[in-house]
Amino acid sequence: MSYHKRNLTLILLDILLVCVSVYSSYFFRFKGDIPAENITQFIVYMIVSSIICTVCMRVFKLYNRFWQYASIGELISILKAVVISCLLAYIVTYLFVGKAVPLSIFARNAETLLLLLGGSRFIWRAFRDNYKKRTNLRKALIVGAGECGMLIAKELKFNKQSKVYPYAFIDDDMNKKNLQIYGLPVIGNRKNIPALVEKHGIEEIIIAIPSGSKLEISELIDICKRTKAQLKIIPPLQDIIQGKVTLNTIRNIQVEDLLGREPIETDLTAISSYLSNKTVLVTGAGGSIGSELCRQIASFAPEKLLVLGHGENSIYTIELELRRSFPNLTLESIIADVQDRERIDQVFKEFRPSVVFHAAAHKHVPLMERNPSEAVKNNVFGTKNVADCADLYGTERFVLISSDKAVNPSSVMGTTKRIAEMYIQSLNERSKTWFSAVRFGNVLGSRGSVIPLFKDQIARGGPVTVTHPEMVRYFMTIPEAVQLVIQCGALSEGGEIFVLDMGKPVRIVELAEDLIRMSGFEPYEEIPIEFSGIREGEKLFEELLFIEEEVTSTQHNRIFIGKLGDINQFQLELGFTRLEKVMVHEFNELRGVLEDLVPSIHRKVNYELASVP
Structure with missing residues (x-):
């Protein structure tokens, strides 16, 4: 029904109700026989009441409300309209x-009119409510009976597009407990969730505690995972603009919610002091870490941001995003390969960056096992080229993005990252530039990581492939990893290997199971999980520190400093000379040179496949 037709219908209905109210008031006052001397007054009072009541209803905007959402506010407005209209009608x-x-007619009319006008609207709301309940919708259990939970319940009950009912x-x-909110009972606490889901046939669970801590939400998710119900969550308060909660703010549980880590606290003053009004270079700027570095650095208003990468498509993409998000940012997009020393020298000579974040690297372990020379070219000599130019052209700070795979490396990729760490530590001893490295584990959702692979396999109907049932990894979200990397740059005084607190390690098979459940399937039953065996160069357990590495804390509770003994510069330079030689003339000797430079690569790890659960 159109707006005008709806309003006309309501007005005619209200006029009818006013007439009924006035007539019934006279009828009961005079016991069904209205005296002749009161007929004129009766007719005038009925007409005047109809006109004035309609006007008052419009003044209080009672024809502009959705009555299926009616509440105390609407009832108060009806009360005001009825009282004022009755008084005015009496006087007129x-x-x-x-x-x-x-006065008995006046009082009875006011009372009857309030009941008829208010009752008709709330009967309509009750009808709409009951009608919605009768439709075939998925049952939802709302965790959290606070303000947010009540808003979500109201939204789900009355939103026509909702496919679930609270x-x-x-x-x-x-x-x-046992109280009702919007007609919905509070039936238990979090410990009762699995039993209640089973008992009542709940198909969806909505966690509506936007002010809850990360740890609390993670614990709730662990409880809800024991059920077959689909999990959804209301984002944190800081992600909800002005507290407005609508159906669109309900999202599926994400892998990040499972980690249960609190937001990172950063020293914005320290960060701003070394990034603001400075020329900042990010290598590998088209990658997952590099592009996020660019986003976060741009918010600190650098004088100029240099985004450097080898792939033109990825650099083009991040350039478009940065120009859209930061229209006042001075941005230079540079297509260059860190392996090309002359090109890197040209970039440094032209732009003279004050701060360098070196994120360009090959990181895929099995691929680098099959292409070791490419890992050496990019991760070792690419780092050397950028670091040498930083030293030559007076860069203030140089931050290398390293990996936990550099600790007791069992792979070519990990070994090359450890050599890169060793080189910048060695260079720091004789340079005015402050060189440091930041070491962390896997990041969720990065290109080539396990999460996108699992999601793709689930979308195809399985199977999901896991290398080993006991395989564990440290995980961190891309934004929090980059936030800590930038904080490390502020803490650096040269020569540090910063180690990030990655939290508790995660079993990959459990991660796969959670992703399957979050996609609405049951692992092993609807989506199978297969174990393919550990790939070349991989370890069951990643480490963040060498056994002999000393650890010291920093002023940031999520950042530590690991430090081994002094680097033998002569042996390191000799190793680099040998690496250059064998890559060109004696390719088969490459692994031997790597093992001489990083003896821990000898610690190869072989595991027999454990039984499938």
């Missing part, structure tokens, strides 16, 4: 007729 009738309406609330506040 007296002026026209010259005889006052009996069934009940869960809340740990024992004072709320």
